Amino acid sequence: MSENTATMGKPIFSLFNIVAGAILLMGGILTILRFTQGLDAVTNLSDYNPWGIWIGFDLLVGVALAAGGFVTSAAVYIFGMKRYHAAVRPAILTGFLGYALVVLALHYDVGRPWRLPYPFIMQRGTTSLLFEVAACVALYLTVLFVEFSPAALEWLGFKRARNIVVKLTMLLTIFGVVLSTLHQSSLGALFLIAPSKLHPLWYTPYLPIYFFVTAVIAGLSMVIFESTLSHRFFSHKMDAAHLAEKDTVPLGFGKAASFVLAGYFIIKVIGISTGNTWHYLATGYGAWYLVELLGFVALPAFLYAVGVRDKNVTLIRWTAAWTVLGIVINRFNICLVAFNWHLPADERYFPHWMEIGISVFIVTLGIVIYRFIVTRMPVLYEHPDYDAH
């Protein structure tokens, strides 16, 4: 399958194209349904459950998993880890596509998507953390667009414009880290307003810090995860520098992820202590919390460390995938599972299949666009006309 999906000039009806085409077709139909019949026709949202998986997955998970862009560019340009330089462009591209798709997904979720610029042009609700999220996401999407533009400009042959943008690299990177710090943490801070609805094990004043730290973990793990997939499906597009990074990126980023996960584990325990929520651990929700804490924080921290010590790249790659799954579970827990925990079961939310369909459609769209770009633009290789920048 990999050979068929990876290369250009192969038959149009490859397995990848058929599956992706079917999903995009379904997404198109669901999109028409959503925008002509309203939210009620395609979602299980209710007055008790105003936020479903389009917020829990598309927004919260999407933004966290797109953190690879700011993590990698900060590591290379600010912390001076130049040997990961080849990882920057793919990470920036995934970040840009991730944020673009988050914004696209929000158009499905909000009631009147054509009003999405209203917080900026009509009335600014600056007491809202959602305003901060909106402002930072809008600005950061722009930053990512500019950060990615050299690849497109090289492809198009606009040398002068490309060189001007490259000169801005440092400024853009710092701006990107500031904006990411703000909105990644603010996504967690969104839930600070609802202590009466979010289970005490998950509700803590540290939510913004947890969200930021997990975003760093997600970013590091996603870079490993993506590079695994890219090396599998797009290795023919890579130059020597990218091929050489096949092992150095997992080893370096895995080590960092292990450290950050360990720190996150510690501040999670501090959170339970300061909230004195130990007794909840003995309940059903407590068991699920422990699955998240031990299975998706402590375990990957340990496995990453073992993988790095033994230079076991395969273990690091599986751990990266496991950690990404852990981030998904964490965001789902806060937004859906532990939210409204006080309500009777029949008032709780479970997504409609069409909500899941839209989410799958948006992810597929991202993969298709990524594939389109990396098979054309200099992302996985340096453009021959330019030096390493």
Place this chain on the structure above:
Amino acid sequence: MSLSRRKFLGWIGAAGMTAAGSKASAATTHHFEGYPDSMAVLHDTTLCIGCRRCEAACNAVNELPAPEVPFTDLTVLTNRRRTTSKAYTVVNQKPGKGGRPIFVKNQCNHCLEPACASVCFVQAFKKTKEGAVVYDASVCVGCRYCMVACPFEIPTYEYDNAFSPKVMKCTMCHPRVLEGKLPGCVESCPTEALVFGRRDDLLKIARQRIVRRPEKYVDHIYGEREMGGTSWLYLSGEPFDAIGMRMDLGVTPAPELTAGALGAVPMVVGLWPVLLTGIYAMSKRKEKIAAEEKAQAVAAALAEAGEQAAARLDATMEKAKQEKTAAVEKAVKEALAADAKARAVAEIQGAAQAPEGAAGDEKDE
């Protein structure tokens, strides 16, 4: 005042100015008691008979669609009902002491510092000085964060409206109040279970009722301090959590729950670039020093190699010189020896063959 103050704070804070610090700390110590002379409703649940006339009046006044079950049908009271986009208020029945039914009316409580208003990123909600929390659909994007934020689970959404969905909730009949009329539900209540008046007066009335009939009332006015205080006040003969009202909401006004996170924003904006530039400068400097050290090491190595090479060259030259001298000496010596030999041979061969001997000498040299 409170909201405009927060709006002001937000902007000042976003600009990262120091004024935000003093204002923010003032906000934490100063308790907002509500607008002076603002209006409220007192709901005495001990007087409510569950007739649903308030629901009917609300429906009529707000021109909401006709309900599936007519308002005269009282069997729905025992269901667990909540506000919907088609019903701004619902009355629920709970079992009281000795099986006597208790009726509780549920609607927007019109908080003094509303969660919905503080989380709305287009300021669609506003706490009026008259007491109502009103909603402006003309700016609403439909993010539904107000519904997530509301601790009383009041705002609802028109999910079935594809093109102009609105948040729907009780307006405390704000337009009617401005006209000098009573809210629809209060006007229709046959038992004075609902009383409309100045919040300060209603609190006094409620307190008097508790004092006069301590056996009848629980010693608590729900809404006096819950979530920082609300403009809808409740009296009950049963513990409030037994009649479906949450007692674990606390007295902190909703905006304070997010004040810390909002306050951190200007700090991050101010300090992060400094920190990041510092780290960048340090890693750059490290690189520079490393490069310099490398250059020095290379230069030193080259110099050393040069010296060594020079020494070796000198030695070689010296050796070559010596070899050359030796060779010359040897050649001279050989020449002299040959000459001497030739002379000796010539002497032996005699004077007659002298020219031949001279030619032989030239050849040798």
